[in-house]
Amino acid sequence: MKLLIVDDSLIMRQAIERFLAPLGLEVVGKADNGKRAIELFRETMPDVVTLDITMPELDGLGVLKEILKIKPDVRVLVVTAITEKSTALEALKLGAKRFLNKPFNEESLKSALEQVLK
Amino acid sequence: MEAKELDVFIQGVIAYFKEVLGEDPEIGTPYLQNTQDKSHLYDYTGIIGLSGSYRGAIYITCEQGILLDIVERFLGIKNPEAQHLRDMAGELANTIAGNVSRVFGNAFHISVPIIMNGTPNYLALPIEIPAYVIPISVRGKKAALVVGMRKNE
Numbered sequence: 001m002k003l004l005i006v007d008d009s010l011i012m013r014q015a016i017e018r019f020l021a022p023l024g025l026e027v028v029g030k031a032d033n034g035k036r037a038i039e040l041f042r043e044t045m046p047d048v049v050t051l052d053i054t055m056p057e058l059d060g061l062g063v064l065k066e067i068l069k070i071k072p073d074v075r076v077l078v079v080t081a082i083t084e085k086s087t088a089l090e091a092l093k094l095g096a097k098r099f100l101n102k103p104f105n106e107e108s109l110k111s112a113l114e115q116v117l118k
Numbered sequence: 119m120e121a122k123e124l125d126v127f128i129q130g131v132i133a134y135f136k137e138v139l140g141e142d143p144e145i146g147t148p149y150l151q152n153t154q155d156k157s158h159l160y161d162y163t164g165i166i167g168l169s170g171s172y173r174g175a176i177y178i179t180c181e182q183g184i185l186l187d188i189v190e191r192f193l194g195i196k197n198p199e200a201q202h203l204r205d206m207a208g209e210l211a212n213t214i215a216g217n218v219s220r221v222f223g224n225a226f227h228i229s230v231p232i233i234m235n236g237t238p239n240y241l242a243l244p245i246e247i248p249a250y251v252i253p254i255s256v257r258g259k260k261a262a263l264v265v266g267m268r269k270n271e
Contacts, residue, residue: 008230009209054212054228081214082228084220084226085220087219105137105138
């Protein structure tokens, strides 16, 4: 399965790639802002996306709306520092499969993604 | 700013380090920031602007050693590049600010981080709101979280 990682933090992009490596997903792109995420999504058509919320250019909820128009069955795991409930509810209502709060660790991230892939 | 609001940030700092480094940080007694005092400013600083129901800003300023420990935890490397440390300072500020949003509500909006590399000579929050310094020590290395925010009427 093809994975796109979207986060404005370099460390988080690399950590997500490292922690998810045991799952055997093919990382087809890493985007550091919302606009680039949509460009990479169109180019690579991933099966699963990890998506940050607070980003420059276009935030994660804006990205979520756009990528679901392009590929309605894409599986999205929102990974964000925002813990306020209505943001999580909005993401889930829009079509995200799951919501994971930062800071995450290897086990919590892998577990959340495995749930998304079920 | 009320003491209970400051406590939300203190609990956020404790939770962050407990989750990421597996140990509680030592938290010093918070004090009102004097903008002429730079004794609480360290090697890397991540600044987050606040808007919506609150206005103001927060920043976390850290000795390099704390960021080295966190980067090692996430990436498994002991000698990261300077860009990793800069990025980690921003992500640390973003995470602590984002985590407190569950208490301050859905109109508590945080900006993307601004990052400073090198100890600044002077750092005042951009608006005339009293700011509090929360001293932090982790594994003997120092940091401080500075919070200056006011609820919009």
